[in-house]
Amino acid sequence: xxxxxxxxxxxxxxxxxxxxxxxxxxxxxxxxxxxxxxxxxxxxxxxxxxxxxxxxxxxxxxxxxxxxxxxxxxxxxxxxxxxxxxxxxxxxxxxxxxxxxxxxxxxxxxxxxxxxxxxxxxxxxxxxxxxxxxxxxxxxxxxxxxxxxxxxxxxxxxxxxxxxxxxxxxxxxxxxxxxxxxxxxxxxxxxxxxxxxxxxxxxxxxxxxxxxxxxxxxxxxxxxxxxxxxxxxxxxxxxxxxxxxxxxxxxxxxxxxxxxxxxxxxxxxxxxxxxxxxxxxxxxxxxxxxxxxxxxxxxxxxxxxxxxxxxxxxxxxxxxxxxxxxxxxxxxxxxxxxxxxxxxxxxxxxx
DNA sequence: AAGCGATCCAACCGCGCCCCG
DNA sequence: ACGGGGCGCGGTTGGATCGCT
Numbered sequence: 001x002x003x004x005x006x007x008x009x010x011x012x013x014x015x016x017x018x019x020x021x022x023x024x025x026x027x028x029x030x031x032x033x034x035x036x037x038x039x040x041x042x043x044x045x046x047x048x049x050x051x052x053x054x055x056x057x058x059x060x061x062x063x064x065x066x067x068x069x070x071x072x073x074x075x076x077x078x079x080x081x082x083x084x085x086x087x088x089x090x091x092x093x094x095x096x097x098x099x100x101x102x103x104x105x106x107x108x109x110x111x112x113x114x115x116x117x118x119x120x121x122x123x124x125x126x127x128x129x130x131x132x133x134x135x136x137x138x139x140x141x142x143x144x145x146x147x148x149x150x151x152x153x154x155x156x157x158x159x160x161x162x163x164x165x166x167x168x169x170x171x172x173x174x175x176x177x178x179x180x181x182x183x184x185x186x187x188x189x190x191x192x193x194x195x196x197x198x199x200x201x202x203x204x205x206x207x208x209x210x211x212x213x214x215x216x217x218x219x220x221x222x223x224x225x226x227x228x229x230x231x232x233x234x235x236x237x238x239x240x241x242x243x244x245x246x247x248x249x250x251x252x253x254x255x256x257x258x259x260x261x262x263x264x265x266x267x268x269x270x271x272x273x274x275x276x277x278x279x280x281x282x283x284x285x286x287x288x289x290x291x292x293x294x295x296x297x298x299x300x301x302x303x304x305x306x307x308x309x310x311x312x313x314x315x316x317x318x319x320x321x322x323x324x325x326x327x328x329x330x331x332x333x334x335x336x337x338x339x340x341x342x343x344x345x346x347x348x349x350x351x
Numbered sequence: 352a353a354g355c356g357a358t359c360c361a362a363c364c365g366c367g368c369c370c371c372g
Numbered sequence: 373a374c375g376g377g378g379c380g381c382g383g384t385t386g387g388a389t390c391g392c393t
Contacts, residue, residue, distance in 0.1 A: 014362080014363075053362075057362085108359095
């Protein structure tokens with residue numbers, strides 16, 4: 001028994017939207033809203049379209065303040081930071097980028113950023129030594145990598161390790177089961193071992209913020225964020241830490257963040273930011289691309305290990321939570337990062 | 352100029368979750 | 373408590389465009 005179709009497939013138009021359809025949809029929604037019923041909307045307007053198609057068209061194209069193309073370096077950074085820490089939660093990532101849609105970011109990641117990070121330029125580009133041609137579609141300088149060297153080996157390793165971490169189906173099992181850990185080079189294993197000690201302290205510092213300030217006076221959000229490694233249940237999240245981490249991503253050395261999260265966590269995220277800069281913009285100042293400074297490598301893993309924890313609770317919690325950040329009526333003209341976490345915070349256990 | 356492969360991106364699809372009757 | 377309808381999300385598809393030969 002299959003799922004009932006959301007609309008009469010035989011009587012709906014598919015494919016690209018015409019300007020007339022766009023105009024009809026836009027005019028109606030601007031005047032009346034969706035009436036909280038996308039399915040019924042096309043009939044009201046007289047469009048032979050599926051309600052879901054109307055929703056998608058509005059969200060991704062017709063909605064006010066939508067930006068297309070021309071991703072900035074800062075946006076690249078945010079996308080990559082969040083992708084590495086939370087994976088392909090495009091709606092969440094989009095919530096951090098005002099005017100961007102999840103679809104846009106997803107496409108941008110799949111078609112450009114991922115390739116850029118993985119250095120999987122087609123062979124002709126990799127091998128070319130003197131060509132000056134480049135992709136004319138790259139509207140901003142950061143994407144134009146025609147003169148950008150291929151990523152260093154270690155940078156690639158970093159990313160690949162992240163990918164391996166991300167690919168584990170069950171982060172908790174992964175976390176508790178060394179057999180599932182990616183194969184590491186001896187040096188990397190040593191680094192990780194060192195980090196296990198370091199990370200305990202870091203975690204302790206970061207995990208201390210278990211109680212969130214409440215929007216409701218007298219009501220506190222108690223977050224069951226930190227669980228011992230042998231526990232398999234995480235039923236809440238630390239929104240403060242997420243916010244701190246993202247603030248650190250966005251603002252670099254924020255004094256408040258420094259003060260709140262002590263040295264370990266903040267260093268980790270800011271170092272991670274530097275690593276991302278390296279990956280994205282090839283800012284390999286201080287060491288040659290092929291011979292990475294072992295300390296830099298260490299910092300990178302430190303950051304990754306710290307982020308791994310973030311990843312765990314993100315992955316776990318967001319599996320069971322639906323995001324509403326991109327719904328047309330909740331997004332407003334600008335998606336504020338604070339609002340994003342508030343949205344999610346509201347969905348979590350209030351004890 | 353034509354053919355062909357690569358790339359981009361708008362749109363579709365199906366699944367899971369939530370809400371409401 | 374339960375089931376159906378609707379929404380939102382992430383993954384995928386396919387047509388359009390670009391660039392190379």
